[in-house]
Amino acid sequence: MEKEELAPHVSEISRVLRGKVEESEIWKELDTYLNHYRVSLETAKRGIVKKFGGDPSELMRGIRKPIQQLGLNEQSVDILAKVITVNEKDIEVDGKQKSILYGIIGDDSGTIPYTAWEADRYPLRRGEVVLIRNAYTKEWGGQPQVNLGTRASVEQQPEESVKLPEGMPRAFPDAGEVKMSELQENMGGVTVTARILSLEKREVDVSGEKRIVHSGILADETGKVQFSAWYDFELKPNDLITIRGAYVRGWRGIPQLNFGERSQVTRTNIRFPSGADLAKPKTRSIGDLEKVGGGIDVLVRGTVVEVRKGSGLVFRCPECNRVVQKSSCRVHGSVQAQPDLRIKAVVDDGIATMTGVINRKLTESIMRMSLEESMRLAKEAMDPNVILEKIDERLFAQPIELEGNVTSDEYGLMMIVSSARVSVPEVRDEAGSLLNQLEESE
Numbered sequence: 254m255e256k257e258e259l260a261p262h263v264s265e266i267s268r269v270l271r272g273k274v275e276e277s278e279i280w281k282e283l284d285t286y287l288n289h290y291r292v293s294l295e296t297a298k299r300g301i302v303k304k305f306g307g308d309p310s311e312l313m314r315g316i317r318k319p320i321q322q323l324g325l326n327e328q329s330v331d332i333l334a335k336v337i338t339v340n341e342k343d344i345e346v347d348g349k350q351k352s353i354l355y356g357i358i359g360d361d362s363g364t365i366p367y368t369a370w371e372a373d374r375y376p377l378r379r380g381e382v383v384l385i386r387n388a389y390t391k392e393w394g395g396q397p398q399v400n401l402g403t404r405a406s407v408e409q410q411p412e413e414s415v416k417l418p419e420g421m422p423r424a425f426p427d428a429g430e431v432k433m434s435e436l437q438e439n440m441g442g443v444t445v446t447a448r449i450l451s452l453e454k455r456e457v458d459v460s461g462e463k464r465i466v467h468s469g470i471l472a473d474e475t476g477k478v479q480f481s482a483w484y485d486f487e488l489k490p491n492d493l494i495t496i497r498g499a500y501v502r503g504w505r506g507i508p509q510l511n512f513g514e515r516s517q518v519t520r521t522n523i524r525f526p527s528g529a530d531l532a533k534p535k536t537r538s539i540g541d542l543e544k545v546g547g548g549i550d551v552l553v554r555g556t557v558v559e560v561r562k563g564s565g566l567v568f569r570c571p572e573c574n575r576v577v578q579k580s581s582c583r584v585h586g587s588v589q590a591q592p593d594l595r596i597k598a599v600v601d602d603g604i605a606t607m608t609g610v611i612n613r614k615l616t617e618s619i620m621r622m623s624l625e626e627s628m629r630l631a632k633e634a635m636d637p638n639v640i641l642e643k644i645d646e647r648l649f650a651q652p653i654e655l656e657g658n659v660t661s662d663e664y665g666l667m668m669i670v671s672s673a674r675v676s677v678p679e680v681r682d683e684a685g686s687l688l689n690q691l692e693e694s695e
């Protein structure tokens with residue numbers, strides 16, 4: 254094995270031994286184990302760590318993941334899988350011939366292509382079950398692919414430890430034909446028909462490699478979704494296309510459509526809403542958004558059931574924009590805090606709830622009160638909470654219509670509101686008394 258390939262292992266051993274042993278000493282030991290004892294790298298590393306009183310279990314272990322959960326850029330991952338196919342191929346690297354293995358592995362969640370960069374180092378045999386440690390993934394043709402580099406190891410496992418479901422192999426369970434509003438994270442084998450509303454070409458860094466990606470917004474009559482095309486399909490804005498073999502990744506719950514070399518893109522001529530129609534935000538129920546995790550440019554109607562603490566007049570750190578207490582930022586210490594207005598409203602549409610975060614400009618317009626005016630009122634009352642009370646008075650139990658992007662995390666759904674409409678006061682009394690009744694009955 255080349256010196257530069259071994260270097261990361263030497264630093265790893267050194268790390269586990271807390272630097273107690275000189276790296277030159279580790280080099281010598283490693284050479285002895287590999288070239289005289291002729292043991293595997295993994296065994297050599299464990300042996301050296303043990304010899305110098307370290308704990309071999311601290312050697313880098315990847316995180317075990319089912320195949321379906323593998324992302325495009327995993328650094329160190331363990332996979333328990335059945336080898337479905339093995340092929341050998343000679344390639345040329347830096348003018349030298351070298352043999353690699355490639356094929357497909359699978360577990361009960363799905364299958365994935367792999368490449369093992371040294372044919373003779375990995376005991377990969379068709380039909381056997383193996384535990385692959387310290388593999389990494391890279392994007393290939395829009396899908397993740399498992400790579401076994403110099404840090405990877407392969408251990409044979411009992412055959413019954415992996416059961417492939419019927420009908421394998423397939424990359425992912427195919428979602429088939431779906432609408433924009435039905436897309437959700439980790440779906441694969443997706444077919445959609447949609448219009449390209451916007452498009453841009455970007456250069457991105459994928460595992461240290463520059464890639465050109467064509468990304469933008471796709472829409473159908475149910476909603477919009479961001480997409481990334483990892484191959485140049487010569488897309489143009491306003492094209493109406495059918496994409497087959499796409500898959501979905503999520504960003505903070507927002508589904509994003511990906512497709513690449515292995516996907517098919519065809520132009521179609523069916524009757525379809527115009528770009529202008531599709532550009533308008535689409536109405537979605539909160540329960541619907543909860544099911545798929547989020548969405549972009551959606552319209553939600555509901556009733557404000559709570560104006561959350563932290564609404565109203567707040568002060569922000571001028572450096573990092575965090576909301577601060579008593580002019581002290583927890584990162585930047587004592588600062589000249591800047592006043593701001595915002596509303597965090599919990600909205601309920603009868604099915605589920607979502608928190609809408611409303612910025613200063615919209616808050617000023619909903620409250621018909623400027624930031625300066627709220628500062629003045631707070632000063633008069635000697636209590637910034639008067640603004641929160643005013644917002645509560647204005648919004649509680651009020652029907653509201655919000656537009657924006659909805660994300661989700663362990664705290665639930667959150668919309669960064671880009672447009673808000675609060676209904677006329679008359680409706681309010683009715684909804685208010687309804688809510689009061691609900692509260693009384695609880």
Ligand SMILES: [Zn+2]
Pocket residue numbers: 570571572573574575582583584585586
């Ligand atoms: Zn700060």
